[in-house]
Amino acid sequence: MKFLKFVVDYDSDEQRPTWEGHASETLAQFLREQFKLDDSLQRYILALTLTLDGKITVHDGLAIIHRHLSSLGLFGPGFCAVYPKWGGGSEIAQVACRAGAVGGGIYMLDTGMEISQKDTAPEGKISLTLSNGTTVQTASLITAQDDAAESALKIRRLVAVVNTTFANLFEVVVEGAPTPAMVVVSLSGATDSASNIPIYAFVHSSDTGECPKGQSVIYLTTLAAENAQERLDSALDMLLKNVAAPPSASDGEGAAATVPMCLYKLAYDQTASSREAVAVGSSGPADADADAKGAVILHKLPSPSLELAFRDDTLEHVMDAWRRVVAKDGTPDEEYMNFEDREGAENYDDDEVYA
Incomplete structure (x- = not known):
């Protein structure tokens, strides 16, 4: 409780002297030395930062936890964040596409491009060939870096579709709040007592529209260190065993609990380019x-x-x-992002369908 009161007001003139001298230290060390918190309480607090390696600094960790706590109720009763579907940032990219359209731009889904090797564009422009065969010319081209940096962080991801609803996770805990459709589960230290590398499971219910009713999608992430895949598999097994249905009387004495099945799994590594x-x-x-x-x-x-x-x-x-x-x-x-009204835009009808 002492730490929570501190972090809510951590950037005030009164509280800054407590942490500014430790800003570059790890948050775990700060919690241990300044607040005398044991390893278990440290893990709970570090989970709020979603740190991938457990080594987040005091400066960054306090800012993230403060933002999390001060956002409670911001979007409505009972929750403080917005989560994208499909376990990634594709919906954010879609928002960017729509913003470009508002500004008069055009976006084409599922269309790739490459710089034309037979460039006939005038000086100051280049030719691009789209995957649908169309050729366009441009004076500027913004793309993404494809090559990972030599010292880039690498993470291991596991996506699993399971035949259970995790009803015990998706409960309303604040009066007036909607039923949750997504829950973050921190499994730091739960699968391997010898490892301090966190594992996070983002559990999505069928209310997200990502899977049929009666199923859930779990997105698990950890650093791509030694035995990363085994640790993710163990974390998934543990989640499923925790919601196993007890045997019924008709199953007979000594019958085992029914553990939900994993219907589909996808695992991959992800790296980052230069920042x-x-x-x-x-x-x-x-x-x-x-x-x-x-x-x-x-x-x-x-x-x-x-x-x-x-x-x-x-x-x-x-x-x-x-x-x-x-x-x-x-x-x-x-x-920047300040668009002038286009001619006829004021007559746009949201209910009108355009071919």
């Missing part, structure tokens, strides 16, 4: 001043962070790309 945007052909961070007048702008954004919570600085990279394409002519930052 800096790169101008194609350069060896360092993108530099808007390097763009000669009339030259084609080729800009590669960093891949998304592997952190389980969305990082606000992701949008800073997007704004940097905007500056290279739009603001290079002196457009002020205040114009």
